[in-house]
Amino acid sequence: MKNKKWRVPFVYLTKQFADLDRYLKAIKNVAKKGDFTLGERLNELEKKMARMMKARQAIGVANGTDALLLSLKVLDIKQGDEVITVPNSFIATTAVIALVGARPVFVDVGDDYLIDPDLIEKSITKRTKAIIPVHLAGNPCSMDRIMKIASEYKLSVIEDVAQAVFGKFNGKYLGTFGITGCFSFHPLKILNVWGDGGMIVTSDENLAGQLRLWRNHGLKTRDEVEFFAHNSRLDTIHAAILLEELKTLKKIINRRSKIAGIYDEMLRPLEPDLHIPERNQEEAKISPTFTQYVIQVKKRAKLIGYLTEKGIEVKVHYPIPIHLQKAAQYLGYRKGDFPVCEKQADTILTLPCHQYLTEKDVMYVSRQIADYYSK
Numbered sequence: 001m002k003n004k005k006w007r008v009p010f011v012y013l014t015k016q017f018a019d020l021d022r023y024l025k026a027i028k029n030v031a032k033k034g035d036f037t038l039g040e041r042l043n044e045l046e047k048k049m050a051r052m053m054k055a056r057q058a059i060g061v062a063n064g065t066d067a068l069l070l071s072l073k074v075l076d077i078k079q080g081d082e083v084i085t086v087p088n089s090f091i092a093t094t095a096v097i098a099l100v101g102a103r104p105v106f107v108d109v110g111d112d113y114l115i116d117p118d119l120i121e122k123s124i125t126k127r128t129k130a131i132i133p134v135h136l137a138g139n140p141c142s143m144d145r146i147m148k149i150a151s152e153y154k155l156s157v158i159e160d161v162a163q164a165v166f167g168k169f170n171g172k173y174l175g176t177f178g179i180t181g182c183f184s185f186h187p188l189k190i191l192n193v194w195g196d197g198g199m200i201v202t203s204d205e206n207l208a209g210q211l212r213l214w215r216n217h218g219l220k221t222r223d224e225v226e227f228f229a230h231n232s233r234l235d236t237i238h239a240a241i242l243l244e245e246l247k248t249l250k251k252i253i254n255r256r257s258k259i260a261g262i263y264d265e266m267l268r269p270l271e272p273d274l275h276i277p278e279r280n281q282e283e284a285k286i287s288p289t290f291t292q293y294v295i296q297v298k299k300r301a302k303l304i305g306y307l308t309e310k311g312i313e314v315k316v317h318y319p320i321p322i323h324l325q326k327a328a329q330y331l332g333y334r335k336g337d338f339p340v341c342e343k344q345a346d347t348i349l350t351l352p353c354h355q356y357l358t359e360k361d362v363m364y365v366s367r368q369i370a371d372y373y374s375k
């Protein structure tokens with residue numbers, strides 16, 4: 001190993017799809033039938049996902065952003081309304097609120113990177129219609145407290161589960177607490193396709209029927225349009241890929257948890273130079289998915305340079321909070337408005353945590369970090 005540089009990639013998609021024939025066979029079967037749009041395998045996937053999550057309905061859409069957007073549309077959230085969410089998500093969570101004409105209202109997060117339930121009520125006004133909690137990095141939000149507040153103020157909850165497929169809070173699947181749960185199948189998610197894909201899960205049959213119209217031009221039949229709507233269908237070939245992946249998904253999530261556990265053990269002694277990820281702070285039973293393993297570090301820029309030099313690929317999710325983005329200027333927020341989120345934006349670091357890491361890889365990453373702080 002003397003001359004060979006150790007490499008730890010952030011993701012390993014080529015390895016994930018190395019058994020190409022398995023996936024190509026599934027796609028070929030769709031192609032042979034010419035069943036590309038709203039096909040049989042999509043139907044099968046929707047039924048399977050709903051059953052696995054113990055929800056009534058699952059609706060495949062074009063991507064995770066549309067899953068959120070169509071959820072807002074179907075609830076008739078529009079100009080004049082306010083929607084509460086966090087400033088430390090992927091930009092799409094906020095963008096969809098703005099895209100329907102409503103106003104995004106941010107609430108700061110806790111040490112676990114998740115919406116702080118203690119701060120929600122202060123942000124509710126007469127115009128508030130919904131809350132979008134984000135299960136960031138695969139860590140479950142405090143759904144019991146969020147649902148209680150939502151029910152008291154008669155607000156809808158749209159869960160952003162893009163990073164937490166098959167995570168659980170108190171034994172219940174994330175995405176099944178709110179009126180809808182919105183999933184992304186982007187290639188960097190744990191359950192992923194060869195392009196873009198998404199899904200909405202709901203147990204409201206009436207809403208599900210409406211969402212099926214919202215994703216398909218508002219078409220009630222081939223020739224009758226109920227209302228003007230989007231073209232946002234999950235392709236049948238992507239459904240075929242997802243059905244293959246579902247066979248091993250739970251194993252993958254368990255493997256990621258195991259890797260996170262090794263990181264925890266290896267990195268905990270380095271406190272206070274770094275902090276290992278806080279799990280949800282409530283006394284609930286939670287099952288995170290570790291879509292990301294996010295630590296907080298001192299001297300981040302130099303550490304990134306050091307790790308890169310050692311062949312370790314790391315990222316920052318996300319370095320600029322949404323309220324400080326140019327796109328959000330019109331909302332009038334300022335630096336200092338969300339101190340916890342802002343502090344985290346300067347100190348967070350996402351380590352590789354995918355299922356193809358060996359124990360040796362995880363030890364190697366941890367040791368390099370320890371070496372860096374020992375200097």
Ligand SMILES: Cc1ncc(COP(=O)(O)O)c(C=O)c1O
Pocket residue numbers: 063064065066089090092093134160162163183184185186196197198
């Ligand atoms: C938290 C979060 N919300 C929404 C999205 C949007 O999903 P998509 O990229 O499939 O549109 C993503 C994915 O990147 C995400 O991570």
